[in-house]
Amino acid sequence: MSAPILVIDFGTTTSAASVVTDDDAWLVAEPASGGYLWPSAVCWDGQQLLVGTLAERRKRTDPTTYWAEFKRGLAVDTPVLLGHRWFRPSELVVTVLSALKAEAQRQLGGEIDRAVLTVPASYVNGDPRRARMAAPAEAAGFVAVELVPEPAAAAFAYETSHHGGELVLVYDIGGGTFDAALVRLGEQWHEVLGHAALDDCGGRDIDALLSSRIRHESDQWLTPLRATMAATPSAPAALRLSLAIAEFAQRIKHQLTDVPVAQDFLMPNTPMYQLARPEFATMTAAQLGRTVTCCRDLLARLGVPLSEVSSVLLAGGSSRMPVIAERLERELGRPLRRLPEPDLAVVRGAANWLRRSGSRVIQAARVPARTVPLAFDIPGGSARLLRWHVLPGETYAEGNPLARVRLPDGALWDLTASAAGMIDRYLVQPGRDVAASDWLALARH
Structure with a gap:
């Protein structure tokens, strides 16, 4: 590898990138936030598309110009109206990838014309979403674009020596999708024995369940607020309320990662909302049960007994939730491998894989x-x-x-x-x- 390569994990809710050279690999920080996770969001300000945190900061001004999770629309690539202009999801992918590339080149101080793009395991050969990820990368200025399955990349994020032939079940739950893959680890190459995916089972789907619960339990004080909006109809106002409830649901969920009981206020004059982990586990049981079934079905299809799986690797930001580890330990009974920053596992793993892969x-x-x-x-x-x-x-x-x-x-x-x-x-x-x-x-x- 003589020229630098940009590894990109373009996710439903957040994206990350790593510059890989012969000597090093480092994550690309977003200028607006200083963090390594860029929100996969855009906002049309009338002249240009704002990306990432800049879009998040602008979304309340006019929510009709803001769009996140557009990766889910790649299958049909139907245009959506932002403000007064139409955009296809694939066009917005170009915008985000271009922003990642430009910032990586600025920090590197040189050109990058090759990319490794991670994609969900469900993007199999013949799936139009593969082309709708590769083509935008080429439109963003990359002359060579490789596609790597996300769970296969995540398997290389675990920094430890491993014996050739070890079987690892990757449990990757991100903001928008769930991926499972059985990976045979090798010293240099990985082998994905099989994979399965749920395209409608991620952190945002859990947020939607929690938002619905909050709306139902808070109906008494939300009703007067809705009545005020009905008296002076305003689509942006209704969208702002939906955004506020969605962000509140995320705060409650994140609290439950660290404490057994979450407490917070949606607005200064509303009653305190409270939710305990057991209630949260009950609320998410069906959704998380689908992920466990997906893993079991994958192993059954491959003819691999659960006892032959050496460990389960947790990847994806949503895997931080304690209810997931508790569910997997109870139902799969295999050792869990936890990563310190699971939301960066895919991009770091892809960078590790690339540096090990040699000249190819x-x-x-x-x-x-x-x-x-x-x-x-x-x-x-x-x-x-x-x-x-x-x-x-x-x-x-x-x-x-x-x-x-x-x-x-x-x-x-x-x-x-x-x-x-x-x-x-x-x-x-x-x-x-x-x-x-x-x-x-x-x-x-």
């Missing part, structure tokens, strides 16, 4: 003939040919990159020459799927 080049198989076919031992047996680096009639040296492919897990590999020669003609054009030992081109040695 494949030499062509040697065939003793003047006109020879070029075939390659592709890891996993298949890939998609993205581009040729050498044109027909052009010569190349031994070790020279000839073409680039993308593996099914999203990783990019360069196919290199095992001996000097000249490309005679292509046998496979870019955009086609290829398999190990397929003849991709004819060369003259």
Whole structure:
């Protein structure tokens, strides 16, 4: 790795980035907050899109110009009106990735043209969301974009030596999604044996349950407030109330991470709201039960007994909730691996994986003939040919990159020459799927 690479974990609720060089890896701090977690939110101010904390600070001015969690809209990519302008979710992804890239380059003091982008495990080959993540990264100015499954990346965030072949169940619950993956850890490469996901089960879904409970239990003092809004209709005012209740629900949830009973006031003149952990556990039981079922179904589909899983790795910001650890210990009974900052596990793990992965080049198989076919031992047996680096009639040296492919897990590999020669003609054009030992081109040695 000679040039710096930007690793990006673009999440439903927050995003993070890490600059990886030959010597180091460091997280990109957001200028507005100084933190490493950038809110995945935008706000249209009439002239430009504000990103992250700047958008969060502006959202109460006119909530109709603010949008978060637009990652959930990538499947259909339907435009949404912000203020008086329409935006597709994929356009907003470009905006966030561009902001991360610009700040990373400013802090680095140089250009970054390659990216590693983590994606949910549910973004399998053929899922349009894969392209709607890769294409915005290219639109943001990256000339090479690799895709890495989030739970596979998270497995490398646990900084400890491990024995080859160890099976780890990754339990990754973020703001918007839940991912489970069974990963076989190796010294250099990981192997995702299987994965499963719930696209509607994250921290924000728990926030929505809590917001609904707060609305129901506080109806007595919310009703007069709504009546005032009805007397003077104002969509922004109603949206501001919804935002206030949602943020209040998050504060209650975060309190319960640290104390057994949460207490807070939505407004100075409203009664104190109180919620204890047992009530919270009951309220979230069905939602968290879905995640446990997802894990069990994954293991059953793979034919792996729970007893063979060495540990469960907790990742994602929502995994901080004590009710999750209690539920997993009770129902799965495997040792839990906790990370000090689980919301940064994916970006840090992806950076660790990238630094361990080496040059990742494949030499062509040697065939003793003047006109020879070029075939390659592709890891996993298949890939998609993205581009040729050498044109027909052009010569190349031994070790020279000839073409680039993308593996099914999203990783990019360069196919290199095992001996000097000249490309005679292509046998496979870019955009086609290829398999190990397929003849991709004819060369003259």
